[in-house]
Amino acid sequence: MRSLIFLLIRILLHMRIAVLCADKYSRYDFPPGFVFGSATAAYQVEGAASEDGRTPSIWDTFAHAGYANGATGDVAVDQYHKYKEDVKLMAEMGLDAYRFSISWSRLIPNGRGPLNPKGVQYYNNLISELISHGIQPHVTLNNADLPQALEDEYGGWINRKIVKDFTAYANVCFREFGDRVSYWTTVNEPNVFAIGGYDQGVIPPRHCSSPFGINCTRGDSSTEPYTVVHNILLAHASAARLYKRKYQEKQNGFIGISIYTLGAIPNTNSTEDAMAAQRINDFYIGWIANPLVFGDYPDTMKEIVGSRIPTFTNHESELVRGSFDFLGVIHYTTCYVEDDPGSLVLKQRDFNIDVAAKIKNMEDIFLDSEYPILPWGLQVVLEYIKQVYGNPPLYILENGQRTQRNSTLEDTSGVEYLQAYIGSVLDAVRNGSDTRGYFSWSFLDVLEILDGYRSGFGFYYVDLDDPDLKRQPKLSAYWYSHFLKGGSVSSDKVIDLKNNFSALSPGHFRQ
Numbered sequence: 001m002r003s004l005i006f007l008l009i010r011i012l013l014h015m016r017i018a019v020l021c022a023d024k025y026s027r028y029d030f031p032p033g034f035v036f037g038s039a040t041a042a043y044q045v046e047g048a049a050s051e052d053g054r055t056p057s058i059w060d061t062f063a064h065a066g067y068a069n070g071a072t073g074d075v076a077v078d079q080y081h082k083y084k085e086d087v088k089l090m091a092e093m094g095l096d097a098y099r100f101s102i103s104w105s106r107l108i109p110n111g112r113g114p115l116n117p118k119g120v121q122y123y124n125n126l127i128s129e130l131i132s133h134g135i136q137p138h139v140t141l142n143n144a145d146l147p148q149a150l151e152d153e154y155g156g157w158i159n160r161k162i163v164k165d166f167t168a169y170a171n172v173c174f175r176e177f178g179d180r181v182s183y184w185t186t187v188n189e190p191n192v193f194a195i196g197g198y199d200q201g202v203i204p205p206r207h208c209s210s211p212f213g214i215n216c217t218r219g220d221s222s223t224e225p226y227t228v229v230h231n232i233l234l235a236h237a238s239a240a241r242l243y244k245r246k247y248q249e250k251q252n253g254f255i256g257i258s259i260y261t262l263g264a265i266p267n268t269n270s271t272e273d274a275m276a277a278q279r280i281n282d283f284y285i286g287w288i289a290n291p292l293v294f295g296d297y298p299d300t301m302k303e304i305v306g307s308r309i310p311t312f313t314n315h316e317s318e319l320v321r322g323s324f325d326f327l328g329v330i331h332y333t334t335c336y337v338e339d340d341p342g343s344l345v346l347k348q349r350d351f352n353i354d355v356a357a358k359i360k361n362m363e364d365i366f367l368d369s370e371y372p373i374l375p376w377g378l379q380v381v382l383e384y385i386k387q388v389y390g391n392p393p394l395y396i397l398e399n400g401q402r403t404q405r406n407s408t409l410e411d412t413s414g415v416e417y418l419q420a421y422i423g424s425v426l427d428a429v430r431n432g433s434d435t436r437g438y439f440s441w442s443f444l445d446v447l448e449i450l451d452g453y454r455s456g457f458g459f460y461y462v463d464l465d466d467p468d469l470k471r472q473p474k475l476s477a478y479w480y481s482h483f484l485k486g487g488s489v490s491s492d493k494v495i496d497l498k499n500n501f502s503a504l505s506p507g508h509f510r511q
């Protein structure tokens with residue numbers, strides 16, 4: 001084990017030598033079949049929150065208590081009613097695939113039991129609309145929106161009962177939609193859901209305990225995040241086993257789970273910082289990926305967290321190990337990591353309780369500003385997963401630049417970000433990473449979990465004061481469409497593109 005740690009440190013040190021990202025490329029430089037899409041999630045776009053039988057999720061409760069910067073998803077961008085218009089925009093843009101999530105409490109209002117026929121119908125309509133426009137649906141089953149009914153009844157993800165209910169919900173989705181859906185992600189970034197929702201208490205369901213979080217009414221920050229991830233892994237594995245046994249042969253689909261990743265770069269050449277960066281990788285990536293690939297949590301986590309992290313029984317370990325066809329990578333930014341033995345008493349937002357590491361550029365990456373563009377950080381993550389986890393098939397399920405929602409349609413930094421990050425994916429693929437697809441976050445400006453409607457990651461701006469919620473393309477939509485249709489992109493072309501964009505009336509690029 002020791003020698004493995006030193007091998008990992010060598011990989012990390014090696015990666016300090018920043019690699020140059022592909023600067024001029026087109027989609028034809030990617031392997032045939034590589035999928036380019038864009039993503040959203042149910043509560044962030046659907047609206048119609050109490051329409052046609054839907055009941056609240058933990059995210060509704062969170063937003064209605066004012067924690068999403070005062071905003072709610074009651075209407076959001078109304079994709080529930082505007083899905084046809086949105087799918088048309090996707091087709092015109094040239095998307096190969098659309099990643100969305102299903103609202104569990106729209107499909108099964110009490111979390112278990114009877115289906116809501118209107119909910120089934122909505123997702124049937126959306127999926128069929130996508131298919132008829134040649135767009136592959138990539139479906140996430142749960143994205144921070146557990147039915148409030150299950151949270152109230154037994155505490156949701158902290159209770160082992162969730163495994164059975166999640167599996168039954170997944171069964172409904174496979175049965176009703178699996179004839180047309182070939183890509184399933186069970187749970188969205190469980191690592192961040194657990195840290196945000198059960199350690200800091202800043203996202204639903206707002207569990208935390210002092211001194212780690214502020215003002216939660218329930219929770220235990222020192223244990224619940226670990227319990228929740230354990231239950232999510234068991235629920236994922238149970239749903240994946242069901243899919244593989246009952247549906248996969250007939251439906252020819254694939255199932256996976258997504259992981260939030262940070263590029264973790266040691267701040268200096270010291271062994272201490274390299275080990276700190278390794279701990280960040282273990283606590284973020286390894287927390288999920290080690291059980292899936294090796295059947296247990298990383299040794300560093302078990303050593304540091306001790307009895308607070310649950311132990312896998314042999315049976316659970318067997319169930320979880322290998323329970324995926326692909327891993328979803330969620331990546332926005334890269335951090336510089338310094339050893340910090342005193343960090344076990346970190347304040348909220350430091351995002352690394354128990355890791356004993358300090359993130360140097362914290363303000364850059366967790367505040368409400370634009371992300372610094374550090375594209376080789378994504379390459380480092382893809383390379384790391386390739387080397388440590390045996391090169392599993394990957395889909396990048398989220399990546400995108402945060403811009404201020406209302407500022408401008410000329411989101412130049414969004415274009416620069418996409419151009420650089422897609423280039424870094426190409427570099428990783430050229431060096432052997434089995435990455436098979438890329439989804440930008442997000443297709444539209446959506447309700448963001450903390451910011452509400454203050455930031456916009458989308459290709460389309462939606463003026464929330466406009467009763468029609470008209471979608472207006474940004475420069476980045478124009479750029480991505482050009483790329484998707486086979487145009488070559490390069491940094492010196494951005495200016496050219498920008499001039500062309502300004503010369504057109506918004507929307508004109510749609511042919």
Ligand SMILES: *[C@@H]1O[C@H](CO)[C@@H](O)[C@H](O)[C@H]1NC(C)=O
Binds near residue numbers: 214
């Ligand atoms: C916590 O609650 C106190 C008292 O109600 C309030 O003054 C404070 O602003 C709250 N802090 C946060 C971060 O919500």
Ligand SMILES: *[C@@H]1O[C@H](CO)[C@@H](O)[C@H](O)[C@H]1NC(C)=O
Binds near residue numbers: 268269
């Ligand atoms: C780290 O090591 C590299 C390669 O050995 C060297 O080029 C660089 O100057 C070192 N950086 C620091 C901060 O010591």
Ligand SMILES: *[C@@H]1O[C@H](CO)[C@@H](O)[C@H](O)[C@H]1NC(C)=O
Binds near residue numbers: 406453464465
């Ligand atoms: C965006 O700008 C419009 C028009 O300037 C304004 O009415 C609206 O309140 C702004 N919305 C947000 C979320 O800032």
Ligand SMILES: *[C@@H]1O[C@H](CO)[C@@H](O)[C@H](O)[C@H]1NC(C)=O
Binds near residue numbers: 014019383387431432
């Ligand atoms: C490319 O892959 C090889 C073999 O896995 C590895 O040794 C090398 O470090 C990688 N290069 C980069 C730039 O990631």
Ligand SMILES: *[C@@H]1O[C@H](CO)[C@@H](O)[C@H](O)[C@H]1NC(C)=O
Binds near residue numbers: 482493496
């Ligand atoms: C911009 O428009 C000019 C004139 O129509 C065209 O030749 C050029 O290819 C366009 N550039 C891009 C990047 O679309």
